Amino acid sequence: MTQATPPQGAYDLYDRYCHGQIDRRAFFDGLGRYAVGGLTVAGMAASLMPNYAKAQQVDPGDPSIATERYSFEAGGKTIEGLMAHPKRGDRFPAVLVVHENRGLNPYIEDVARRLAKSGYLALAPDALSPLGGYPGNDDDGRAMQRQRDRGEMLDEFATAARLLATHRKSTGKVGAVGFCFGGAVCNRLAIEVEELAASVPYYGGWPAVEDAEKVGCPLMIHLGGLDERVNAGWPPYEAALLSAGKEYSVHVYDGVNHGFHNDSTSRYAEEEAELSWRRTLAFFGTYLA
Structure with a gap:
């Protein structure tokens, strides 16, 4: 040890x-x-605690991608975020990136850039925008996000997904990927946003089992084997998905914790994180092509 x-x-x-x-x-x-x-x-x-210098896999100045601060209106509020896409090309399949329970931190911004490097139009909104945006540290970010209404945040991410479907740089095919709080949002977006073609929740909470029949797109679910808190709700939700005949796949990574994809802390499990990301990109390649 x-x-x-x-x-x-x-x-x-x-x-x-x-x-x-x-x-x-x-x-x-x-x-x-x-x-x-x-x-x-x-x-x-x-x-x-997070060290975001570890989480930068794609340099913000990478010459192969373009990034910009992007804003949109949702529920009478201005929501800001990071948009990234390949520098070459006109239109790309789109992916909404949903952050954890602390706002748009550097790790999630890097995930958006990783998607751009892989050929996607990525949008990572900041649910803390109405409160001034991610404050620069996760402790304050968590406190701020607890001040926001969960339903309002869900509506804002749903608005972002629909905007991606009609964005001038989008092919119209839209997926979503999210982590922790964002994983729970991705589970809900699969139910509530008919424009969504694929959703990838990482270790997120579950909708009510009676809502499983409303899932409108394929799911790829990633779970940490040691994440007892989240995993406890999976068996009844899986049973509901099976009963409703929904298309899904689930990957449980033995011996790793909640947050294993986040490379800014020691919960990061490199082998499992990279495998899950390859699977995620292959899934998007199938359903957003």
């Missing part, structure tokens, strides 16, 4: 902290239980 690899109990504690179940003081106090064998609270916290 090293400072860079806290015990599983510390990861579980961080998950509770990230999702508002405990406050910052309780998180640090809880880490004290694992400060043994050379591990320190400060070292574990530094490992668990």
Whole structure:
């Protein structure tokens, strides 16, 4: 065990902290239980907290892509975000990128650029726009996002998906990918946005089982094997999807935590994250072609 690899109990504690179940003081106090064998609270916290320098896989100035700040109106509010697409070409299949429960942080911006590098028109809106936008750190971002109405945020992402269907650089084929809160949004968008051709929820919460029959596009679901909180709701929702005859695939990655795709923290599992992303791109290649 090293400072860079806290015990599983510390990861579980961080998950509770990230999702508002405990406050910052309780998180640090809880880490004290694992400060043994050379591990320190400060070292574990530094490992668990995001370092966004690690998450930049595509340079913002990459000459093969174009990026711009994009805004649109939804529910009487102006929502801002990052749009990215290949520099060469006129029209591209489009993907909506839905952030976690802390606003449009650098990791999610990088995901949008990764999609652009792979040939997509990507839009990553910031649900914190009405409150001034992502504040530059995740703690404040989480606090801000809790101030927003969940239904309003869902409507804003649904508006963004529909805008992508008619955007001048879009082929009209639209998919969605989201993480944590964004995964839950992607599950809802598959029910509520008929323009959506494919949806990829990463470790997101589940709709009500009675809504499974309303799913209107194929799903590819990614789950961390250690993510008991999210995974507990999957069996009844899967049963509802099966009963309704819906098209879906699910990949459970053994031994990895919630947030395993996020390469800014030690929850990142490189092999599983890269495999899941290859699967995601192949899925979009099939359904957004």
